[in-house]
Amino acid sequence: MDSPTKSTAVGDVPTQVFEKFLEAITAAGVAPEMVGRIRKALLEDHDFTEDGLESAIFGEGVADD
Amino acid sequence: MIRINSIVIEEFRGIRKLTLDFKGKNFAICGPNGTGKSGVVDALEFVLTGNISRLSGEGRGEISVKQHAPHVDKQNDPAKARVIVSVTIASLKKTVSIERNVKSPGSATIIPNDADVVEVLRHVAGRPEIMLSRRELIRYVLATPGKRDEEVQALLHLDQIGDVRTSLQKIANALKRQLVVLEASVKGALENLNRALGIGQLTKENIFTAANSKRALLNLPAIAEFTATTSLKDGMAVPGPAKPQAILKKQAMADIQAAREGLEAIAGSETTKAVAVVLAELKALAADPLAAAGVSRENFYTIGISLIEAEICPFCDTKWDLDALRTKVQKKLEHLKELSRKRKDVEKKLLPLCTAEKGISEYAIHPDNP
Numbered sequence: 001m002d003s004p005t006k007s008t009a010v011g012d013v014p015t016q017v018f019e020k021f022l023e024a025i026t027a028a029g030v031a032p033e034m035v036g037r038i039r040k041a042l043l044e045d046h047d048f049t050e051d052g053l054e055s056a057i058f059g060e061g062v063a064d065d
Numbered sequence: 066m067i068r069i070n071s072i073v074i075e076e077f078r079g080i081r082k083l084t085l086d087f088k089g090k091n092f093a094i095c096g097p098n099g100t101g102k103s104g105v106v107d108a109l110e111f112v113l114t115g116n117i118s119r120l121s122g123e124g125r126g127e128i129s130v131k132q133h134a135p136h137v138d139k140q141n142d143p144a145k146a147r148v149i150v151s152v153t154i155a156s157l158k159k160t161v162s163i164e165r166n167v168k169s170p171g172s173a174t175i176i177p178n179d180a181d182v183v184e185v186l187r188h189v190a191g192r193p194e195i196m197l198s199r200r201e202l203i204r205y206v207l208a209t210p211g212k213r214d215e216e217v218q219a220l221l222h223l224d225q226i227g228d229v230r231t232s233l234q235k236i237a238n239a240l241k242r243q244l245v246v247l248e249a250s251v252k253g254a255l256e257n258l259n260r261a262l263g264i265g266q267l268t269k270e271n272i273f274t275a276a277n278s279k280r281a282l283l284n285l286p287a288i289a290e291f292t293a294t295t296s297l298k299d300g301m302a303v304p305g306p307a308k309p310q311a312i313l314k315k316q317a318m319a320d321i322q323a324a325r326e327g328l329e330a331i332a333g334s335e336t337t338k339a340v341a342v343v344l345a346e347l348k349a350l351a352a353d354p355l356a357a358a359g360v361s362r363e364n365f366y367t368i369g370i371s372l373i374e375a376e377i378c379p380f381c382d383t384k385w386d387l388d389a390l391r392t393k394v395q396k397k398l399e400h401l402k403e404l405s406r407k408r409k410d411v412e413k414k415l416l417p418l419c420t421a422e423k424g425i426s427e428y429a430i431h432p433d434n435p
Contacts, residue, residue: 014226017223048232
């Protein structure tokens with residue numbers, strides 16, 4: 001059996017928490033496209049930065065104030 | 066969830082050979098320092114994950130699992146350092162045997178090697194909290210209540226979630242600040258709308274009443290319902306850019322024909338002759354010095370002749386011959402009258418020529434106004 005890496009292990013704790021979070025926001029009525037973008041940022045790109053999450057929430061065309 | 070039934074440890078850490086039967090229950094090990102208590106915990110972590118966290122990671126220097134996990138007598142033969150564990154997977158109702166040696170820590174022999182079994186064991190290996198060191202436990206116990214969540218996050222490798230939470234909180238705070246500005250903007254816009262419509266409270270009925278009364282003045286139909294695209298100005302004529310005035314082809318052709326006829330008439334021999342005559346007379350008039358004096362000089366002589374009564378000039382007292390002076394002035398007056406007659410004659414001849422030219426100008430197409 002191969003030893004899985006911390007961040008990509010099947011069902012590691014952060015992944016489970018993020019999955020629960022995505023399920024919760026889906027149930028709360030958040031648009032599926034936005035949920036898809038957040039899922040990609042958190043689970044595929046592992047991008048937890050403010051800019052990354054802002055892009056995921058508002059799309060690439062987020063306005064700078 | 067898995068339960069450990071038994072473990073067999075051979076040539077591992079300080080243990081030569083040890084078999085423990087946990088019977089699937091809680092198990093405690095106690096004994097003096099250096100008797101191998103931690104070795105049992107290391108063996109358990111190693112067989113489940115292929116790693117010993119106490120011997121790897123940051124700050125461990127040159128210590129490695131491969132060199133330091135085997136018993137000191139078997140450091141050159143890591144294949145002999147092995148651990149076999151028997152576990153029961155409650156969810157699958159299966160009892161599984163796992164064997165792993167230090168020579169090949171990345172691969173384990175799993176019996177039965179079923180896909181669902183492998184999946185559960187991968188899941189277990191991904192849970193860092195299955196093995197907590199004494200230091201980690203003490204740090205958690207000593208943590209103040211406000212910091213305990215951070216310690217739990219550190220134990221479970223949840224720092225990623227902490228980062229996400231911090232980022233989301235920052236985004237939420239920024240949006241709250243924007244919301245205050247936008248709410249003020251909306252409030253101002255609503256107040257302006259109320260004032261413009263002259264209504265006290267912004268309700269659909271009030272808007273309809275105020276807007277429809279003004280629309281009625283403009284003969285526009287009343288608005289009965291709001292949609293996403295409804296405008297209170299719906300139906301009002303929007304002034305567009307001025308369109309160039311259309312020219313009727315028939316009219317244009319008639320104008321062109323008239324202009325052509327006019328030009329032909331002007332170019333004719335009669336007109337040319339008439340122009341030549343008028344020009345000659347104008348030249349003759351221009352050559353006469355009295356012609357430029359015009360009407361004012363004629364009036365002057367008329368008044369002057371009436372003043373010639375005495376034999377002395379009333380201005381300079383010079384003597385003059387009364388009859389000779391009167392005759393001289395009379396001649397000048399007659400000459401002026403002759404000039405006036407000629408001028409009127411030329412003007413009379415000029416009039417039809419000017420009229421013909423003016424007619425052509427009206428038909429001609431001006432370059433700035435096609």
